[in-house]
Amino acid sequence: MTDTQVKHSRSVTKAVVPAAGLGTRFLPATKAMPKEMLPIVDKPAIQYVVEEAASAGLGDVLIITGRNKDNLLNHFDSVPELEYSLERKGDEGKLDKVRESSEVAEVHFLRQGQPLGLGHAVGRARCHVGDESFAVLLGDDLIDPRDPLLDRMIAEHDSRGATVIALMEVPRESVHLYGCAAVETTDDPDVVRITGLIEKPSAEEAPSNLAIIGRYVLRPEIFDVIDELPPGRGGEIQLTDALNYLAEGKGDGPVYGVIFRGRRYDTGDRADWIKANVLLGVDHEELGDEITEWVIGFADRLREQRSEG
Numbered sequence: 409m410t411d412t413q414v415k416h417s418r419s420v421t422k423a424v425v426p427a428a429g430l431g432t433r434f435l436p437a438t439k440a441m442p443k444e445m446l447p448i449v450d451k452p453a454i455q456y457v458v459e460e461a462a463s464a465g466l467g468d469v470l471i472i473t474g475r476n477k478d479n480l481l482n483h484f485d486s487v488p489e490l491e492y493s494l495e496r497k498g499d500e501g502k503l504d505k506v507r508e509s510s511e512v513a514e515v516h517f518l519r520q521g522q523p524l525g526l527g528h529a530v531g532r533a534r535c536h537v538g539d540e541s542f543a544v545l546l547g548d549d550l551i552d553p554r555d556p557l558l559d560r561m562i563a564e565h566d567s568r569g570a571t572v573i574a575l576m577e578v579p580r581e582s583v584h585l586y587g588c589a590a591v592e593t594t595d596d597p598d599v600v601r602i603t604g605l606i607e608k609p610s611a612e613e614a615p616s617n618l619a620i621i622g623r624y625v626l627r628p629e630i631f632d633v634i635d636e637l638p639p640g641r642g643g644e645i646q647l648t649d650a651l652n653y654l655a656e657g658k659g660d661g662p663v664y665g666v667i668f669r670g671r672r673y674d675t676g677d678r679a680d681w682i683k684a685n686v687l688l689g690v691d692h693e694e695l696g697d698e699i700t701e702w703v704i705g706f707a708d709r710l711r712e713q714r715s716e717g
C-alpha cells in the first residue's frame with residue numbers, strides 16, 4: 409500500500425479545531441483580529457494547523473469559532489475577484505498561494521455559542537463527528553511541519569484501540585500553563601500509559617513534567633463524558649477532566665500519550681510567536697537565505713554589544 413492508501417484505510421478522517429478563544433495574551437493585536445489569523449512568516453497560524461490535519465489524511469476539518477472570527481471564515485473561502493485579477497496578470501505563483509487555503513481541506517465551521525471552555529467546544533462537534541474517532545488540533549499550538557506528530561498518534565490509536573494525546577516534557581516552572589499527566593512507561597520509549605491528568609497544576613501538585621500539547625485523537629465516547637462533566641478549573645468544562653475520567657478507568661478504554669520531541673510553538677504567546685517566525689523564516693524557500701544572513705549578523709552585533717557592556 410502507498411502512504412496515501414494507508415492514510416485512507418484509517419479509522420480517523422475528521423479533525424476538530426477549537427478556535428473560539430479571545431487571545432487576551434496577545435492584546436492589542438487581537439483586539440479586532442482573531443489570534444488564529446496572526447501570520448507566521450506569510451500564512452496565518454490556523455492555516456498551518458489545517459494543513460497539518462490534511463497531511464495526516466484528515467481532509468474534513470471542523471473549526472469551532474466564536475464571536476469576531478469572520479476573518480477566519482473568509483480565509484478559507486475562495487476570492488473570485490482577486491483570483492480573476494491574478495489570472496489576468498498570469499501570476500501563477502500568487503494565484504497558487506491564494507488558492508492554497510481554500511483547497512487544502514473541506515473546512516466546516518460551527519459557532520461555540522457560549523464560551524464555556526475547551527471541553528464544551530469539543531462537545532459541540534458531536535453533530536459533525538458522529539460515531540467516529542476524530543482528532544482535535546488546538547489552533548494556538550503549531551507543530552513544526554518538519555516534525556510530524558499526528559500520523560504517529562493515529563497509528564497508536566488504531567493499533568491500541570485507545571484514546572491518544574500528545575505530551576511534551578516542559579520545565580517544572582511551566583507546568584502550571586498546561587494539563588499535566590501521571591504516567592506509566594510502556595515497552596515503547598515514546599509511548600506512555602496515562603493514569604491521571606490535572607489541568608494547570610502548581611509545580612507541587614504536578615505528577616510529572618509531561619504537559620499536554622494541543623493534539624488529541626479521541627474516541628466518540630468522549631462526548632458522553634463531556635456531557636456529564638461539572639465545570640472544572642476556571643469554572644470551565646475542561647477537556648483534560650474528561651480525559652482524566654477515562655484515564656482513571658471510569659469510562660471506556662485506556663488513554664495513551666505519545667511523547668513529542670520535535671519543535672512546537674505556542675503562537676498565542678508573544679515570545680513563542682516571534683521565535684516561530686524566525687525558526688520557520690530561516691528555512692522558508694523564498695526568504696530563508698535573506699533571513700538567515702540577517703539573523704547571523706544580528707546575533708553577532710548583539711554579542712559584541714554585550715561584551716562591550
Ligand code: G1P
Pocket residue numbers: 526546548549585586587588607608619620621622647648
Ligand atoms: C489548553 C488545555 C491544556 C493544554 C494546553 C496546550 O489550555 O486546556 O490542557 O495543556 O491547551 O496548549 P489553554 O492553553 O487553552 O489554556
